[in-house]
Amino acid sequence: MALVEILPETHKVEILLLYGTNDNFTGKSVYDRPRCYLHTDAEKLLSNAVELAAQLSLKIRIYDAFRPSEAQWVLWRHSPDPNFLADPNIGSPHSRGVAIDVTLLDTSGQELDMGTGFDEFSDLSHHGNPGISTVARRNRMLLLGIMTAAGWDFFKNEWWHYQLFNSKTYQLLSDRTLKVPMMLSKKKQKDANK
Numbered sequence: 001m002a003l004v005e006i007l008p009e010t011h012k013v014e015i016l017l018l019y020g021t022n023d024n025f026t027g028k029s030v031y032d033r034p035r036c037y038l039h040t041d042a043e044k045l046l047s048n049a050v051e052l053a054a055q056l057s058l059k060i061r062i063y064d065a066f067r068p069s070e071a072q073w074v075l076w077r078h079s080p081d082p083n084f085l086a087d088p089n090i091g092s093p094h095s096r097g098v099a100i101d102v103t104l105l106d107t108s109g110q111e112l113d114m115g116t117g118f119d120e121f122s123d124l125s126h127h128g129n130p131g132i133s134t135v136a137r138r139n140r141m142l143l144l145g146i147m148t149a150a151g152w153d154f155f156k157n158e159w160w161h162y163q164l165f166n167s168k169t170y171q172l173l174s175d176r177t178l179k180v181p182m183m184l185s186k187k188k189q190k191d192a193n194k
Helices: 040-055 069-078 134-149 186-192
Strands: 003-005 037-039 059-064 099-105 161-163
Touching: 003 040, 037 040, 040 059, 040 099, 040 134, 099 134
Parallel strands: none
Antiparallel strands: 003 037, 059 099, 099 161
């Protein structure tokens, strides 16, 4: 398998997988066993970004990385908005292990102001939106600079989302790809939907 687990101690990042909590746009945990994985090609670019951020006394926080195809369906069924979510019939770069959702932390561990929260489905989340503060625009450009210098491509509608340039050439992966699944069991999914 081409996925590698990303851990704070091995990759010098903070991990806060919001789809493993109720604090996401669905209001419910999507992952029963939240873990952070990336394709080995994406993991190399993450290491580049971590190094560049560290040179500026900053740290990367990861909100999401590999997202099993089953999870993409859960998100799509909740909010089928192609401006912010990839149609699972086509497949998300997250479901290929080659996309990552991130922000920057300062030396005290506080998130830099990015003008909106993660996964805000509005025009304010777009790169370059003039409706946010100058500080937030500067912070977004700082994140964009770090990530693109590290070799990532960006998605214009989401300041937090970065992916490999050739993401569509990677295979879609399901939860069954993992030795230990991330997703809720069918029984737990039914109970969560009650």
